[in-house]
Amino acid sequence: MSTTAAGPAASDATDRGRAVLVELDDVVKHFPLPRRHPFAPREKVHSVDGVSLTVHAGEVVGLVGESGSGKSTLARLVLRLIRPTAGRVVVDGDDVTQLDDARRRTLRRTAQLVFQDPHAAMDPRMTIGESLRVVLEQHRVGTGAEREERIRAALDEVGLDEGYLDRFPGACSGGQLQRVVIARALLLGPKLLVCDEPTSALDASVQAKVLNLLDELRRERDLTMILISHDLRVVRCVSDRVAVMYLGQVVEVADREDLFERSVHPYTIALLAAALHESEDVDVVAAGEPPSPIHPPAGCRFSTRCPLATERCVAEPPPLTDVGPGHQVRCHRWPEVRELLSDEVMSA
Amino acid sequence: MSDELRVRGLTVAFRDDRPVLEDVSLDVPQGEVLALVGESGSGKSMTAMSVMRLLPDGARLSAEEIAFGDDDILGADERRMNAIRGGRISMLFQQPKRMLDPTATVGSQVAEPLRKYLGMNRRQAHARAVELLADVGIPEPERRVRAYAHQLSGGIAQRVMIAIALAAQPELLIADEPTTALDVTVEAQILQLIQAKKRQLGMSVLFISHDLGVVSSIADRIAVMYAGRIVEEGTVQQILSAPQHPYTQALIKCSLLEPQQDGRFYVIPGDVTTARTMTTGCRFMPRCPVTHALGIEGHCVGDEPALTGCGGEGHRSRCWATIERLVDA
Numbered sequence: 001m002s003t004t005a006a007g008p009a010a011s012d013a014t015d016r017g018r019a020v021l022v023e024l025d026d027v028v029k030h031f032p033l034p035r036r037h038p039f040a041p042r043e044k045v046h047s048v049d050g051v052s053l054t055v056h057a058g059e060v061v062g063l064v065g066e067s068g069s070g071k072s073t074l075a076r077l078v079l080r081l082i083r084p085t086a087g088r089v090v091v092d093g094d095d096v097t098q099l100d101d102a103r104r105r106t107l108r109r110t111a112q113l114v115f116q117d118p119h120a121a122m123d124p125r126m127t128i129g130e131s132l133r134v135v136l137e138q139h140r141v142g143t144g145a146e147r148e149e150r151i152r153a154a155l156d157e158v159g160l161d162e163g164y165l166d167r168f169p170g171a172c173s174g175g176q177l178q179r180v181v182i183a184r185a186l187l188l189g190p191k192l193l194v195c196d197e198p199t200s201a202l203d204a205s206v207q208a209k210v211l212n213l214l215d216e217l218r219r220e221r222d223l224t225m226i227l228i229s230h231d232l233r234v235v236r237c238v239s240d241r242v243a244v245m246y247l248g249q250v251v252e253v254a255d256r257e258d259l260f261e262r263s264v265h266p267y268t269i270a271l272l273a274a275a276l277h278e279s280e281d282v283d284v285v286a287a288g289e290p291p292s293p294i295h296p297p298a299g300c301r302f303s304t305r306c307p308l309a310t311e312r313c314v315a316e317p318p319p320l321t322d323v324g325p326g327h328q329v330r331c332h333r334w335p336e337v338r339e340l341l342s343d344e345v346m347s348a
Numbered sequence: 349m350s351d352e353l354r355v356r357g358l359t360v361a362f363r364d365d366r367p368v369l370e371d372v373s374l375d376v377p378q379g380e381v382l383a384l385v386g387e388s389g390s391g392k393s394m395t396a397m398s399v400m401r402l403l404p405d406g407a408r409l410s411a412e413e414i415a416f417g418d419d420d421i422l423g424a425d426e427r428r429m430n431a432i433r434g435g436r437i438s439m440l441f442q443q444p445k446r447m448l449d450p451t452a453t454v455g456s457q458v459a460e461p462l463r464k465y466l467g468m469n470r471r472q473a474h475a476r477a478v479e480l481l482a483d484v485g486i487p488e489p490e491r492r493v494r495a496y497a498h499q500l501s502g503g504i505a506q507r508v509m510i511a512i513a514l515a516a517q518p519e520l521l522i523a524d525e526p527t528t529a530l531d532v533t534v535e536a537q538i539l540q541l542i543q544a545k546k547r548q549l550g551m552s553v554l555f556i557s558h559d560l561g562v563v564s565s566i567a568d569r570i571a572v573m574y575a576g577r578i579v580e581e582g583t584v585q586q587i588l589s590a591p592q593h594p595y596t597q598a599l600i601k602c603s604l605l606e607p608q609q610d611g612r613f614y615v616i617p618g619d620v621t622t623a624r625t626m627t628t629g630c631r632f633m634p635r636c637p638v639t640h641a642l643g644i645e646g647h648c649v650g651d652e653p654a655l656t657g658c659g660g661e662g663h664r665s666r667c668w669a670t671i672e673r674l675v676d677a
Contacts, residue, residue: 066531066532066533066534067502067531173619173620174388175619203387203388203558203620204387204558204559204560204599204602204603205387205598205599205602205615205616205620206387207602207605208602208605208613208614208615209615211605211613212612212613212615215612230531230532231532232532233605234605236605237605237606237607237613270533271532271533274532274533274535274536275532276561288487289501289503289504289534
């Protein structure tokens, strides 16, 4: 699959043959809003609207999209931090939507989350040692001595020494603390790591360090990862497959190479042009801002910003269509998109 | 010539610590965009706040000169400074929604500088506010003037901030990471807007960012900061195509996020130098690959190099290796 420019996470399509670890089946999550007055209709935010996605064991799936596209909500659904409005979420063979509170605990051992802002993710009044110990105590793992051993091993794995155990989060830099957060996520030996913008709060030189670490862990522990990011460069480096979300829907999924070289959805193309600072005139590809997820457009959700939108796009929502092996797109005009946009964008 | 921002020998320190900003000098000629680039803690925002004389309590500022055109910012009294801030010099910040007053309408916030600096009455200011909102590309400005900050998206809120900043037609805009909190497609639109306004009003821009990609699309010149010092400055071409300072080279390399031969991303070894860990020599020395390769560690530890011309016109770097031409091209 991957030919040139193989990133650290370069792997071939062998993942396809592996077991399915996460399966999302037509998942919907709506957040109801308060009524404007007692008799007003109840409106809701369409955060995730019919997403189906499969993640194989050992695979890294990148999830990209702008704010409000529903990518963080999707992460929360996978970890059962919230319940879906409809649809099924299966993690490691268990339908997590059916889990009672006691069995959610077991899900924590399978799946863990790494947050964006490490300073917000750690209790500022607990030393790092305490924060890590609490995890093992809550899950009643091992004896006291075994716990200490496990904590030391986890810190060592992320490249930090024991000196950090007595430090408070305030005394650590963002990069150091993000490594602590990753160590904490690894304490219970999860199979799945969901990383929600793990490097967006970090400086360029630190970002590379954390990405290297994630990649190492992924190989050594055979971790499966869902990597959420608004930064396509990050996703390009670390993912095997990439899903692009827009207003609660997946608009394009493909293997990494396919997505970056042969994307066909106008939104993906706009995102690539903007992120890589390739096109001078981005208005050509994505005018304005995403519409409100409270009243998403009736037809194709990108139709209000799409330079290629037709009457059909405005009226009728396009289905997710197979356009190649492992490559799906939600666009009525996909066969002609690259050709139509090429004069305007690709030459720019 | 007259409307040039000149900063000479700017030094800022807190209490008895080593200065967080040391001997910073820069010029922003009229109509030019100077970008200050560096990682967090490098002193870029401190520089901007010094120019506005808005440093936090406890900061000690000293400088040979801070002047904007014929205004001596260093010596101006608070009253004159209030006229300069928002009048001749405006600022844009990173989180537009947090910078807007949540209790006042967008219209009244855009109208405020018009009434204060241009002496308009309420009605004139309101009408002009609608025009200004339309001017920065906000759809339905008549409706938006009545909106509050929480009803705006990040991109629209930043456009409102731009409308406020430009209301009194400033001669210099200081933009401190104005697109960092925005989505990429919106970021591109905001950069275009700033560029268009710069041309239209003929103003200069001091653009602060940690992102070399963003900077490359908007700046004329770049100054790279590390640990409170400008370590390299030059045109966008010079800095991005022929960087001289090892820190600039390393920063560009790790910003690209391109895997190396061994499949890993390039990482600058060590941690960012802070005021506490600073030594007498070059501040980048502990992390510098060049000093080790050339075996000139002793020199680099001993004294700090000066910002010295290196090759192209106006291209200067603060590195012993470039000064002594020890680096092969």
